[in-house]
Amino acid sequence: MTFDAVVAVDWSATSGRTRPGRDTIWTAEANAAGLGPARHHPTRHAVTGWLIDRARRAVADGDRILVVLDVSFGWPRGAGQALTGADDPLALWDWIAERLTDRDDGTNDRFALAGRMNAVLPGDGPFWGRPATMDVPGLPTGKPRGRFPPWRAAEDAMIAAGGAAGRPKSVWQLAYSGAVGSQTITAMAALSRLRGALGADCAVWPFQPPDAPVVVAEVYLAHVDPVERAFRDGGPKDAGQVRAMAAGLRRLGAERDILAMPDHPDAATEGWVLGIGFEDALPDAARAAARPPGDCFALPPGVDWVPVDVLMRTLSAIRCAVGEGDAGVADAAGRVLARDVAALRANPPRANAAVDGWGFAHATLRPGPIPVTPTRAAAGHDGDPVPPGHAARILTGAALPPGVDTVAMQEDATAADGTITLTKTPRPGANTRAAGEDVAVGDPLLAAGTILRPTDLAAAVAAGHATLPVRDRLRVAVLSTGDEIVAPGTPGHGIFDANRPMLLAMVAAWGMAPVDLGQVADDPDALAAALNGAGADAIVTSGGASAGDADHLAAVLGARGTVDHWRIAVKPGRPMALGRWNGAPLFGLPGNPVAAFTCMALFARPALLAMAGAGWRPHGGRIVPAAFAKAKKAGRREYLRARLDGQGAAEVFASEGSGRVSGLAWADGFVELPDEAVTVRPGDPVRYVSFAALGLG
Ligand code: AMP
Ligand code: MG
Numbered sequence: 001m002t003f004d005a006v007v008a009v010d011w012s013a014t015s016g017r018t019r020p021g022r023d024t025i026w027t028a029e030a031n032a033a034g035l036g037p038a039r040h041h042p043t044r045h046a047v048t049g050w051l052i053d054r055a056r057r058a059v060a061d062g063d064r065i066l067v068v069l070d071v072s073f074g075w076p077r078g079a080g081q082a083l084t085g086a087d088d089p090l091a092l093w094d095w096i097a098e099r100l101t102d103r104d105d106g107t108n109d110r111f112a113l114a115g116r117m118n119a120v121l122p123g124d125g126p127f128w129g130r131p132a133t134m135d136v137p138g139l140p141t142g143k144p145r146g147r148f149p150p151w152r153a154a155e156d157a158m159i160a161a162g163g164a165a166g167r168p169k170s171v172w173q174l175a176y177s178g179a180v181g182s183q184t185i186t187a188m189a190a191l192s193r194l195r196g197a198l199g200a201d202c203a204v205w206p207f208q209p210p211d212a213p214v215v216v217a218e219v220y221l222a223h224v225d226p227v228e229r230a231f232r233d234g235g236p237k238d239a240g241q242v243r244a245m246a247a248g249l250r251r252l253g254a255e256r257d258i259l260a261m262p263d264h265p266d267a268a269t270e271g272w273v274l275g276i277g278f279e280d281a282l283p284d285a286a287r288a289a290a291r292p293p294g295d296c297f298a299l300p301p302g303v304d305w306v307p308v309d310v311l312m313r314t315l316s317a318i319r320c321a322v323g324e325g326d327a328g329v330a331d332a333a334g335r336v337l338a339r340d341v342a343a344l345r346a347n348p349p350r351a352n353a354a355v356d357g358w359g360f361a362h363a364t365l366r367p368g369p370i371p372v373t374p375t376r377a378a379a380g381h382d383g384d385p386v387p388p389g390h391a392a393r394i395l396t397g398a399a400l401p402p403g404v405d406t407v408a409m410q411e412d413a414t415a416a417d418g419t420i421t422l423t424k425t426p427r428p429g430a431n432t433r434a435a436g437e438d439v440a441v442g443d444p445l446l447a448a449g450t451i452l453r454p455t456d457l458a459a460a461v462a463a464g465h466a467t468l469p470v471r472d473r474l475r476v477a478v479l480s481t482g483d484e485i486v487a488p489g490t491p492g493h494g495i496f497d498a499n500r501p502m503l504l505a506m507v508a509a510w511g512m513a514p515v516d517l518g519q520v521a522d523d524p525d526a527l528a529a530a531l532n533g534a535g536a537d538a539i540v541t542s543g544g545a546s547a548g549d550a551d552h553l554a555a556v557l558g559a560r561g562t563v564d565h566w567r568i569a570v571k572p573g574r575p576m577a578l579g580r581w582n583g584a585p586l587f588g589l590p591g592n593p594v595a596a597f598t599c600m601a602l603f604a605r606p607a608l609l610a611m612a613g614a615g616w617r618p619h620g621g622r623i624v625p626a627a628f629a630k631a632k633k634a635g636r637r638e639y640l641r642a643r644l645d646g647q648g649a650a651e652v653f654a655s656e657g658s659g660r661v662s663g664l665a666w667a668d669g670f671v672e673l674p675d676e677a678v679t680v681r682p683g684d685p686v687r688y689v690s691f692a693a694l695g696l697g
Contacts (some may be wrong), residue, residue, distance in 0.1 A: 001066060002253060002254045002649075003057065003064050003215075003249075003250055003253050004031060004032065004061075004063035004064050004065060004066075005008060005029055005030065005031035005058060005063060005064075005065045005066070005255045006027045006029065006030045006031075006066045006067075006071075006241040006245075006247075006249045006250040006253065007027055007028070007051070007054060007065065007066070007067045007246060008027065008028050008029075008068050008069075008219065008221075008241075008246040008249070009025070009047065009051070009067065009068065009069045009070070009242065009652055010025060010026040010027070010070055010221060010238045010241060010242050010245075011024045011025060011044075011069050011071045011183050011186070011187050012024050012044075012183065013108075013182035013183045013185070013186045014106070014417075015106060015107050015108060016105065016107055017042040017043055017105060017106050018040075018106070018322070019033050019040075019043055019044075019537070020040035020043075020235070020236075022186040022236045022237065022238055022307065023041060023238065024238070025041040025042075025043075025044065025046075025047045025240045025318060026038050026039065026040055026041070026119035026235075027038065027039050027041065027050070027051075027172070027242055028242040028243040028245075028247075028248040029054075029187060029246055030039050030237070030246040030247045030249075030251075030289065031244075031250070031319055032317060032319060032629065033317065033318045033319040033321065033585070034580055034583050034584075034613070035231075035243055035246060035247045035289065035290070035583035036243075036246075036321050036537075036583065037243075037321075037369065037537055037584070038233060038235045038239030038240075038243050038499070039237075039323050039584070040239075043104065043105065044106065044108075044186055044190055045102070045103075045104050045106070045108035046176060046249075047190075048190045048194060050323060050324070050640050050645065051067060051194060052193075052194055052197045052198065053324065053338075054195075055198055055201070055202065055214040056069065056197075056198070056201075056213060056292070058070040058213060059099065059198075059201045059213050059214065060294045062213075063213065064213055064214075065213065065214050065215070066213070066215050066216075066217065066249060066250075066253065066272060067198070067214065067217075067260075067547055068216075068217050068218065068219040068245065068246075068249060069187060069216070069217075069218060069219070069536075070183075070185050070218075070219055070220060070221040070241075071183045071189075071216065071499070072154075072171050072178070072180065072184045072190075072271060073088040073089060073188075073191075073204065073217075073218045073271030074092070074152065074269060074270040074271035075092070075148070075152070075169070075171055076146060076148050076149045076150070076151060076152045076264060077124065077148075077149065077152070077153075077266055077270060078232070078564075079121060079148050079685060080092040080102070080336060082120070082121050082122060083095060083117060083120060083121060087269050088269075089270070089271060090188065090192075090195070090204065091208055091267060092188065092225075093188040093189070093191050093192040093195070094192045094332040096113075096185060096188040096189050096192065097189040097190075097192035097193060099187045100185060100186065100206070101114075101115055101187040101370035102186055102189055102190070103657055105444055106577050107177065107627045108186060110174065110182050111130045111131075111136045111139055111174065111175075111182075111184045112135060112283040113185065114127035114135040114138075114139050114181075114185065115127075115134070115138035115139040116138065116327070117440065118138040118139060119137075119138045120229055120300075121148075122147055123144075123145075123146050123147030123148070124140070124144035124145055124146050124147075125140065125143075125144035125148075125172060126144070126146035126147070126148045126172040127139060127143075127172050127174055127181065127260060128140045128141070128142060128143050128144055128172060128174065128593070129141065129173045129174040129176055129179060129181070130152075130173035130175050130551065131175060131366055135577070137690065138178055139174075140308070141172070141651070145300060146172065147418050148172070149618075150170035150172065151168065151170060152171075152270040152603060153264045153266040153267065153270060153272075154262075154264075154267070154270065154271065154273045154276065154302065155168045155278050155574045156169075157264070158220065158273065158274075158276060160298070161276070161279055163483060164348060165512075167181060167195060168220070168566050169686055170183075170560045185272045186397070191216065191514070195216075198214055200212065200506060201213050201214050201383040202214040202215075203215050203216070204216050204217075204257075204266065205217040205218075205272075206261050206262055206267050206271070206272050207257055207268065208229055215259065215546055217259070217274040218271055218273055218274060219245055219249075219273060219275050220273045220275055220303055220634065221238075221241040221242070221245060221281050222241075222243055222245035223245070223275040223279060223283070224248055224283050224306050225241070225283075225438075226243050227244050227248075227281040227283040227286050227496055228240035228243075229289050230242045230244070230287070230290065231243035231244040231247070231286070231290070231582075231583075233583070234533075234535050237690045243459030243583070244283070244286040245282075245286070246459075247285075247286045247289040247290065247583075248282045248284075248285040249274070249285075250284060250289065250622075251283070251285040251286065251288055251289035252278065252281055252282060252536045254401075254489045255285070256276070256278075257619035258274060259274070260341065260648045262276070262511055264419050264615055265299075265314060265419050270653065274291050278612075279352030290583070294668050295437070301671055304684075305567050305568075305569045305635070305673055306566050306567065306569060307566050307569050307637070308568065308569065308570055308637045308675070311459045311568055311603060312327055312406050312451040312564060312606070312618055313605040315606060315610075316601065316606070316610070316616045316618070318585065318607045318610045319611070320471070320476050320610065320611060320612070320613040321474065321537050321538075321611040321612075322471050322472040322473070322537060322611070322614075323363040323471070323472045323515065323611055324339075324470060324471050324472060325469070325470065325472065326467040326468065326469055326470070327467060327470045328466065328467055328468065329457050329460055329466055329468055330457075331459055332451070332452050332457060332460075332467075332468045332470055333454060333472070334451065334452060334511035335451070335452050335468075335470035335471065335511060335648055336449065336450070336452075336471040336511065336612050336613040336614045337446055337447070337449065337450040337452055337456075337468060337469065337471075338448060338468060338469040338470055338471050338613060339448050339469045340444065340446070340447055340448050341445050341446045341460065341465065341468060341469070342442050342443060342444055342445055342463075343439045343440065343441055343442060343443045343445050343463035343464060344441065344463060344464030344465060344506065345441055345463065345464035346435055346439060346440055346441050347436065347438040347439040347462045347463055347464075348433055348435060348436070348437070348438065349435060350400070350435050351399065351400045351432055351434050351435045351680065352379075352397055352398055352399050352400060352432070353377070353395065353396055353397065353400065353407045353431065353432060353433075354396065354407070354408045354432060354433050354538055355407060355410070355431045355568075355621045356370075356394075356395050356396050356409075357407045357408050357409045357410045357412070357431060357587055358370075358392065358393065358394065358396060358407065358408045358410070358413050358420050359377065359383075359386060359391065359393075359394035359401065359404035359405060359406065359408075359412065360386060360389075360390065360391040360392070360399060360403075360405075360408075361386070361388060361403050361404060361406070362405055362406040362427075362428040363427070363428070364388035364580055365511065366388065366427075367422065368390060368421075369416075369419035369421050370389070370390065370391045370419055370420050370421070370422070371389070371390050371416050371418060371419055371557055372390065372391055372392065372393070372411065372415070372420055373390040373391070373392045373491075374385060374392075375392050375393075375401065376392065376393040376394075376395075377392065377394045377398035377399065377400070377401050377404075378394075378397075378398050379394065379395060379396065379397030379398050380397075381398070382398075382399055382401065383398065383399075383404075384401060385400035385401055385402040385403045385406050386401050386402070386403035387403060388403065389443055390403075391408075391420055392404065394407055395554060396583050399665070400432060404428055404595065405428065405429055405432065406426055406427075406428055406430050406432065407426070407430065407431035407649050408410075408420075408424075408426050408430070408431070408432070409426075409431060410427075412424040412426070416565060420472065423518045423554045427552055432691050438462070439462070439463050441457075443463075444460075445459060445460065445463050446459070446460060448613075449558050449613060449614050449615040449616055450614075451511060451547070452468070452470070452607075463580040466581070471612060471613035471614075473512055473513040473612070474512040474538065474608060474611050474612035474613075475512070475513045475514065475515050475535070475536040475537045475538075476507045476512045476513065476514060476515065476537065476538045476539070476608060476634075477514075477515040477517045477518065477534040477535070477536035477538070477539045477540065477584075478504050478507065478514060478515065478516060478517060478539075478540050478697070479500075479501045479517035479518070479530055479531070479534075479539065479540070479541045479542075479545075480497045480499050480500045480518070480519040480520075480540075480541070480542055480543060480544040480551050481519070481520055481522060481541055481552070481591070482495070482519075482521070482522060482544060482591055483521045483522045484518075484606055485497050485519055485543065487519070494601075497519050497591055498593045498661060499518065499542040499543070499589075499591070500518075500519065500542075501597070502593065502594065502597060503517055503540055503542065503600055503672065506597075506601070506696060507602055507608075509542075509695050510608065510609065510612075510695050512608060514614055515534065515535065515536045517530050517531075517533065517539075518530070519536060522544060522552045523552065523691070524556045524559075526556060526561050526652065527552055527553060528556055528560055529558045531581045531586075532582070532624070533580075534581065534582075534584065536584060536586060537583050537611060538560035538584055538587070538607075538608055539584055539585070539586040539587070539612055540584070540586075540587045540589060540600065541586065541587070541588050541589065542588075542589045542590070542591050542596045542603060543589075543591030544588075545629050546572050552578050552587065552590055553577065557577060557579045557586065557588070558633060560581075561579050561580055561581040561582070561586065562579045562580045563576070563577050563578070563579035563580060563586075565580050565587075566578055568599075568603075569636045569637060569675065570636055570638070570639070571637070571638045571656075572590075572592065572594050572595040572598055572638050572639070572641070572656075572658035573589075573590050573592070573595035573596070573599045573658070574590075574592050574594070574595075574636070575592075576588060576589060576590060576599055576603070581655045585607065585611070586600075587600070587603070587607070588597075589604070592659065593661045594641070594658040594659070594660065594661060594663065594664060595658050595665065598639050598670070599602045599666055601670075601691070601694050601696060602639065602670075602689075605619070605694060606618045606619070619689050619693070619694060620689070620693060621670075621672060621687040621688055621689035621690075621693070622687070622688055623681050623686070623687060623688070624644065624648055624649060624650050624685070624686060624688045625647075625649040625650070625673070625682075625684070625685060626649065626650055626680050626681070626683065626685070627645050627647075627649035627650055627651040627684045628650070628651055628652045629680060629681050629682055630652070630673075630680045631677075631678070631679045631680075632673055632677060632678055632679075632680075633677050634675065634676050634677040636675065637672065637674060637675050638672070639670040639671070639672055639673075639689075640653065640656065640670060640671040641653040641663040641664065641666065641667035642650040642667055642668075642670055642671040642688060643667050643668040643669060644664065644668070644669070644688070647685075649682075650669075650671050650686055650688045653666055653667060667691070668690060668691050668692070668697075669688055669689055669690035669691050669692075669693075670686040670688070670689045671686050671687065671689075672686075672688075672689055673686070673687075
């Protein structure tokens with residue numbers, strides 16, 4: 001049973017907000033685009049909300065998603081029934097959710113609740129363990145001789161299997177080193193919330209048949225301990241575990257039915273650990289997934305030169321790789337909107353005047369001078385009610401006072417002796433704006449995936465938003481390679497590193513977070529070390545991308561990551577390496593600055609935007625007349641450095657040589673010539689892609 005995505009969660013009962021570190025909350029996702037970075041969540045509320053959103057997105061996309069958590073989904077036989085009256089673990093989750101207070105700031109009252117549960121459950125305990133400083137009625141500090149067994153059938157099975165799982169702790173133990181009881185209580189409450197939010201779209205294994213789009217199951221993260229180190233990616237052990245678990249389960253799920261119902265009779269009430277029975281296969285699958293042979297970047301078999309269209313189709317499989325959070329509107333420019341946003345309030349919120357003038361109730365007017373009531377309504381200053389038959393001074397933007405439905409323009413009235421006389425009678429309702437005439441509450445406003453422009457911010461604020469749900473910025477690392485490359489200003493004849501400032505600036509211009517990895521020589525170990533330090537969602541390198549002797553990047557990727565060489569049927573820039581390093585997609589651009597720019601702008605950009613959550617946006621372009629003549633052969637698509645002349649026709653840079661970096665500064669766009677042979681004469685239609693349309697204006 002293949003899952004489109006597997007999300008592994010390392011749960012934690014820690015009180016308060018946490019920073020990334022050990023024993024806090026981590027998630028990682030494996031999907032068709034590969035294995036994402038480990039993501040830290042500051043509180044249980046935050047991660048639960050994130051999981052609900054992620055699951056809903058899967059449902060909306062028609063995807064199947066497996067969400068696994070390292071907590072016990074039930075208690076040893078009989079305890080749930082003694083508490084809730086039903087032998088139904090899902091009823092137990094709801095029972096706990098109703099009683100546990102787990103606040104937004106991460107603080108919770110699990111110890112007090114455990115004390116109350118002890119009072120109801122027969123015998124001493126079963127819950128025990130609490131901070132020494134905390135006096136909780138009914139909750140002993142030491143282990144009581146309770147009536148309930150310490151382990152479920154699942155733990156018994158793991159203890160019998162030995163190996164990495166070792167000797168699990170009992171769910172009754174709430175405190176001290178390695179305790180897991182508190183995690184179970186807090187997770188049950190959160191899982192109840194998750195189920196409530198997803199309804200029939202969610203199935204809990206093994207309590208329900210796993211045939212919903214979202215399947216939630218329990219895992220034991222220690223099952224991937226044999227391989228987790230390779231997955232840490234600079235993070236703590238928890239990060240390595242969730243990444244290895246997500247990668248391993250997705251891989252294994254494609255090969256066999258991992259969600260077959262466990263045949264132990266108690267599994268249906270106590271829960272079961274997904275992973276029992278394939279203790280060796282799971283870490284093996286994680287290891288294999290780290291080097292997928294059929295990666296989404298793999299060249300179609302038998303293909304040598306790849307047409308640009310095939311490259312683009314392959315790249316378009318890349319999925320969003322970042323989380324989301326709320327940003328103040330002032331900080332949201334250039335960010336990717338994470339969800340559809342509707343109006344929270346009407347715009348304008350109240351009916352108001354569209355001009356400076358005189359307001360009155362149209363139906364109460366009598367012929368002749370109209371007495372003026374002394375009140376004055378201005379923007380931000382409400383006026384008093386206006387009696388029937390009277391008029392009042394009203395200024396643009398002022399809320400219509402009670403008794404006013406029409407405004408006469410100042411120019412259409414003469415004022416004298418406490419009265420006005422209309423020189424032109426307005427229509428009923430004239431010169432007013434109705435409440436909500438622009439936007440009504442609930443009107444769709446902005447679509448998920450929008451890259452927020454200044455205008456979008458104004459619309460959002462006018463419709464009541466102080467914050468917006470935005471994607472985390474995609475972190476894109478940039479590395480230059482080559483023995484001849486030196487820092488600008490270095491004496492001698494080295495080649496100044498022109499690519500890095502350009503590529504970093506492109507990343508920033510696209511609203512992503514650039515990570516400068518500097519420059520390394522053509523040395524495999526130095527390259528690997530630099531790439532290992534990336535700490536990014538995606539990596540862009542330049543230089544060494546072809547398969548030549550000195551092209552160490554390709555060699556290192558081949559040996560230690562994954563790589564697919566693409567000889568792209570494009571000019572400039574045909575050698576491009578696409579691969580993965582520690583799970584992060586890597587775009588190995590050619591070293592030549594013109595080729596590097598072209599490949600980055602036209603090929604890496606849409607893939608990076610898709611990873612950033614903005615959806616698939618390949619370059620477009622528009623048809624303009626050519627201001628040049630050229631004949632080209634069939635076989636490669638060509639991108640000429642171009643700019644529009646005063647008549648809107650495209651002229652091209654004098655030299656097509658890709659060494660001519662000056663042409664980059666001369667141009668303000670590309671002319672795209674098709675794969676086929678063409679002869680272009682002045683005035684012929686050609687496709688022009690402006691740098692501005694690529695976010696690089
Ligand atoms: P390569 O792709 O490594 O074979 O490099 C192709 C050409 O681009 C060579 O002439 C390199 O010197 C040049 N080149 C590579 N990297 C850079 C860079 N960061 N800045 C400027 N030129 C570069
Ligand atoms: Mg080189």
